[in-house]
Amino acid sequence: MLITDDFLPVPVPESLNATYLVPMAGLPKVGTKTAVRHLTGRLAEPVHALARQMLDSPLMSVDTRPIHEFPELPPDLLTAFGATEAQLSRLAAATHLVVVQAEYRPGWPPAHEWAARAVAAAVADAAGGDVVDVFGLQFLDPATALRSLPDEQGRIRLVDWxxxxxxxxxxxxxxxxxxxxxxxxxxxxxxxxxxxxxxxxxxxxxxxxxxxxxxxxxxxxxxxxxxxxxxxxxxxxxxxxxxxxxxxxxxxxxxxxxxxxxxxxxxxxxxxxxxxxxxxxxxxxxxxxxxxxxxxxxxFTGIAPDVRYTRSGDAMSQAVATARAALGEIRARFLAGALPPETQLVVKYGLPGEDGPEYVWAGVTSWTTPEQIEGASASDAHTDPAVRIGSAVVVEATDIVDWAVLDGTGVREGGWTQAVLDAGERPAPPV
Structure with a gap:
């Protein structure tokens, strides 16, 4: 093995294991193989075939056990990773667990994870129950578990894993x-x-x-x-x-x-x-x-896309006023192609929320009229599930609180509200 300053040797485990649970009140009424067959048309065929093959092999086991034979799942950690009260209640009422386990060598595809999650989702779907991903200590409803599995081209979203x-x-x-x-x-x-x-x-x-x-x-x-x-x-x-x-x-x-x-x-x-x-x-x-x-x-062609302002101090109010006063000039430069080479114009604007506005950044792609901007979101928004990184957004000029011209090293012009935040002058939380 070659060891240099350019590479870091990371050890490879001999095998990998996946474990998924399906809590149940009583014993399963549908056999595992029957449940997996019912996924026909709902799961990409390569993964469906993989699940059936591993189910028939010694690499996978499916057992139903009384719940008291399995170590207790910590409700506080399950809650921290998104468990709902309804899911925790169903777990508390469960008498048995269907335990799906699979083993495979490291590499791609991760057959142990894909097959075990598919089989557990099939069992939960047939029983109207939940899947518990033991590795992530996370509840998944069957539909969510199935959506996380690869499509026909083998593509997944890593955020699901x-x-x-x-x-x-x-x-x-x-x-x-x-x-x-x-x-x-x-x-x-x-x-x-x-x-x-x-x-x-x-x-x-x-x-x-x-x-x-x-x-x-x-x-x-x-x-x-x-x-x-x-x-x-x-x-x-x-x-x-x-x-x-x-x-x-x-x-x-x-x-x-x-x-x-x-x-x-x-x-x-x-x-x-x-x-x-x-x-x-x-x-x-x-x-x-x-x-x-x-x-x-x-x-993200923007900075601090997740910042929320619930109150404005004097410094923040002045920063917003400065940015808004220069909107006409920066729009004219944008339309004239007069911004510095290899830069991008971004704007920060407010989305309504229960606790006050959430302020996010978006890259400007079109500014045909002074009143409205078309752009691409630079972040995922808390308050609006449709606003995701890269998604198209329409921004009203009245909602803009800041703008910035960015190059490869960061802010080249503008960014007044961020300067206030970086200086530590953050608005006070609501009383």
């Missing part, structure tokens, strides 16, 4: 991935992320996971399973990686690439997991958080 939880740390937010181990790869982590980049950095982590997973599975493509796969120490991530990971490859234009350095963070506890740290490239001298903010600006 890899979660990005985060928590507060001493110097910012601590992000990790939860799902790369399904494929044999170490999970990612990043620390010191500015707290106003919550959603943007989660998307960056997902895009990075997609890029590294591709390199990982390419390294496992041979007939013989290697002991290590050498991943590049410098991972190159683009907006396209993020768009593909979210299942929207056609909705995202090209962006400048962002470099992230991989560092192995080995676990000191044999029961704990090792991680791959994401850091700025060697030679970057500023705080990590500043690099992460610049990376988000490059990848």
């Amino acid at each position: 890899v979660l990005v939880p985060y928590s507060s740390g001493t110097d910012g937010l601590w992000f990790t991935t939860k799902g790369l181990r399904r494929f044999g790869l170490l999970e990612l982590q990043a620390q010191g992320v500015p707290d106003h980049l919550t959603r943007a950095w989660g998307a960056v982590m997902t895009g990075t996971a997609r890029r590294l997973l591709r390199a990982w599975t390419d390294g496992l493509a041979g007939e013989e399973l290697p002991a290590f796969v050498q991943l590049p120490v410098l991972a190159t991530v683009t907006g396209g990686d993020i768009a593909v990971a979210y299942g929207n490859p056609e909705q995202h234009g090209a962006t400048a690439p962002v470099l992230l350095r991989l560092e192995l963070d080995p676990a000191t506890d044999p029961e704990a997991d090792s991680f791959l740290n994401l850091r700025p490239p060697t030679g970057y001298s500023g705080p990590d958080g500043r690099y992460y903010a610049a990376a988000c600006g490059t990848l």
